Amino acid sequence: MAEVLVYVDHVDGAVRKPTLELLTLARRVGEPVAVALGNGAGDTAAALAEHGAVKVLTSDAAEYADYLVVPKVDALQAAVEQVSPAAVLVPSSAEGKEIAARLALRLGSGIITDAVDLEAGDEGPVATQSVFAAAFTTKSRVSKGTPVITVKPNSAAVEAAPAAGAVEALSVSFSAAATGTKVTARTPRESTGRPELTEAAIVVSGGRGVNGAENFAIIEALADSLGAAVGASRAAVDAGWYPHTNQVGQTGKSVSPQLYIASGISGAIQHRAGMQTSKTIVAINKDAEAPIFELVDYGVVGDLFDVVPQLTEEVKTRKG
Amino acid sequence: MSLRIVVTVKYVPDATGDRHFADDLTVDRDDVDGLLSELDEYAVEQALQISENSDDDVEITVLTVGPEDAKDALRKALSMGADKAIHVEDDDLHGTDAIGTSLVLAKAVEKAGYDLVISGMASTDGTMGVVPALLAERLGVPQVTLLSEVSVEGGTVKGRRDGDAATEQLEASLPAVVSVTDQSGEARYPSFKGIMAAKKKPVQSWDLSDLDIDEDEVGLENAYTVVESAAERPARTAGTIVKDEGEGGKQLAEFLAGQKFI
Numbered sequence: 001m002a003e004v005l006v007y008v009d010h011v012d013g014a015v016r017k018p019t020l021e022l023l024t025l026a027r028r029v030g031e032p033v034a035v036a037l038g039n040g041a042g043d044t045a046a047a048l049a050e051h052g053a054v055k056v057l058t059s060d061a062a063e064y065a066d067y068l069v070v071p072k073v074d075a076l077q078a079a080v081e082q083v084s085p086a087a088v089l090v091p092s093s094a095e096g097k098e099i100a101a102r103l104a105l106r107l108g109s110g111i112i113t114d115a116v117d118l119e120a121g122d123e124g125p126v127a128t129q130s131v132f133a134a135a136f137t138t139k140s141r142v143s144k145g146t147p148v149i150t151v152k153p154n155s156a157a158v159e160a161a162p163a164a165g166a167v168e169a170l171s172v173s174f175s176a177a178a179t180g181t182k183v184t185a186r187t188p189r190e191s192t193g194r195p196e197l198t199e200a201a202i203v204v205s206g207g208r209g210v211n212g213a214e215n216f217a218i219i220e221a222l223a224d225s226l227g228a229a230v231g232a233s234r235a236a237v238d239a240g241w242y243p244h245t246n247q248v249g250q251t252g253k254s255v256s257p258q259l260y261i262a263s264g265i266s267g268a269i270q271h272r273a274g275m276q277t278s279k280t281i282v283a284i285n286k287d288a289e290a291p292i293f294e295l296v297d298y299g300v301v302g303d304l305f306d307v308v309p310q311l312t313e314e315v316k317t318r319k320g
Numbered sequence: 321m322s323l324r325i326v327v328t329v330k331y332v333p334d335a336t337g338d339r340h341f342a343d344d345l346t347v348d349r350d351d352v353d354g355l356l357s358e359l360d361e362y363a364v365e366q367a368l369q370i371s372e373n374s375d376d377d378v379e380i381t382v383l384t385v386g387p388e389d390a391k392d393a394l395r396k397a398l399s400m401g402a403d404k405a406i407h408v409e410d411d412d413l414h415g416t417d418a419i420g421t422s423l424v425l426a427k428a429v430e431k432a433g434y435d436l437v438i439s440g441m442a443s444t445d446g447t448m449g450v451v452p453a454l455l456a457e458r459l460g461v462p463q464v465t466l467l468s469e470v471s472v473e474g475g476t477v478k479g480r481r482d483g484d485a486a487t488e489q490l491e492a493s494l495p496a497v498v499s500v501t502d503q504s505g506e507a508r509y510p511s512f513k514g515i516m517a518a519k520k521k522p523v524q525s526w527d528l529s530d531l532d533i534d535e536d537e538v539g540l541e542n543a544y545t546v547v548e549s550a551a552e553r554p555a556r557t558a559g560t561i562v563k564d565e566g567e568g569g570k571q572l573a574e575f576l577a578g579q580k581f582i
Contacts, residue, residue, distance in 0.1 A: 101450035102457040110544025113448045132339045137551050144544045180462030185489040244503050251502040259581050298575045302564025310569025318582045
């Protein structure tokens with residue numbers, strides 16, 4: 001069976017969920033071979049093996065942390081040359097897409113980004129994408145070279161499938177371009193203790209109707225009662241009420257959780273582009289005419305300052 | 321010293337319009353109004369700010385690849401304050417994918433001459449966000465991308481990149497390719513004076529032969545990916561909408577419990 005390379009997104013050896021989803025999708029098109037780079041690369045092997053990686057190629061060097069993107073492209077290219085895979089899968093983070101793009105160009109291959117599903121086809125993997133603010137669903141494939149495909153978080157359920165996961169050191173010689181962009185400082189994001197926005201099963205978002213940074217506490221309280229991540233519309237972010245890293249929409253994060261709860265968000269097309277593929281959508285808004293209500297499975301026309309705290313209390317009571 | 325900045329911009333279908341596909345599964349541009357991609361306005365803005373903060377002579381060229389109408393995007397950027405514009409237009413470009421587009425942009429940027437290329441973080445239609453990285457790879461220069469802050473001084477570009485896990489400070493020597501996010505700073509509106517001045521600014525037109533690109537390197541037939549099908553997403557079935565009369569939160573909790581979320 002053909003091998004499929006899976007780029008591992010991890011933090012100091014802790015594998016992030018989108019990579020485990022990728023391993024599940026990779027098994028549909030071949031045998032997953034994982035590539036883990038940087039500090040803690042070797043520590044990823046157990047989790048990767050448990051989810052189907054037959055092999056884990058690891059490489060650790062200071063270059064991965066000290067310079068932007070290119071060292072990782074060099075490493076993936078070395079892995080492709082070693083394995084000759086049927087496809088390369090990369091998580092659809094901002095950096096993942098940049099790595100995938102440069103790799104595709106070097107391989108003379110096509111690239112598909114933001115796939116939401118993947119299946120085997122007669123002429124290689126077929127990727128499903130959701131386009132035009134999720135108004136259309138397309139199916140595409142790479143027609144030249146080794147398919148390079150980035151896959152959005154929450155595109156597949158994580159399935160355990162124990163495999164050998166034999167660790168092998170990957171030999172990488174860095175290109176001249178590798179040291180072009182220096183990372184002169186790095187400040188890790190402070191953990192809120194909440195799930196990561198793009199990976200969360202439930203997202204609770206606030207918008208213009210929240211009307212102030214201090215009021216986001218009631219959005220956070222609802223999120224915490226449900227074990228959810230907190231999102232914000234662009235209006236709320238531009239007003240300085242919530243950090244940009246939590247922005248859901250066309251210019252922020254695109255999310256696809258099981259449940260999306262929009263509070264005080266009207267539902268402009270730019271916001272819809274980032275959340276329309278959520279499985280179940282709920283909205284709370286004073287304005288019965290708000291376009292968000294066109295999308296919802298359940299909507300409450302009312303003041304979020306009444307509805308959200310009442311919902312939070314009810315969730316807490318029911319969860320005991 | 322002088323600094324030559326090329327800002328790449330894209331003419332995109334208005335996202336608030338009813339976008340759909342043409343028969344060949346490329347984006348139908350005829351039925352929806354086009355405009356300068358909002359995210360590229362941030363790139364133009366940062367070029368203007370670098371110019372305003374610089375002691376050097378700075379020349380800002382805006383570059384687009386697209387059909388005849390794409391001149392509208394160039395005019396907008398010129399009216400914001402860019403100095404001149406280049407329009408790459410050729411019938412053989414129809415259906416070109418990201419890999420092909422990066423080739424055309426790279427050749428055009430090299431022909432124009434540059435010290436710094438500035439792009440938006442992504443287009444608002446394709447939303448791939450890969451062209452700046454592809455351009456850097458093609459040009460063989462550093463990529464300093466997804467910046468929320470950018471500055472240029474003494475042949476060095478510096479910026480701040482807000483990633484998922486960390487905020488990074490980046491630094492590279494010119495020439496380089498930069499991309500900026502919508503957090504980099506509000507884009508200015510063109511003034512009346514700017515709009516009038518834009519009419520007199522030069523817009524050069526290049527085709528594939530001007531860039532020594534063969535027609536079999538671009539276009540739909542030569543794309544590296546194939547769209548096999550495009551289906552309109554079925555309309556969502558109308559949901560339940562209730563008016564809050566004091567019990568809205570509890571009713572919503574009941575719905576969530578029924579869906580097994582609680």
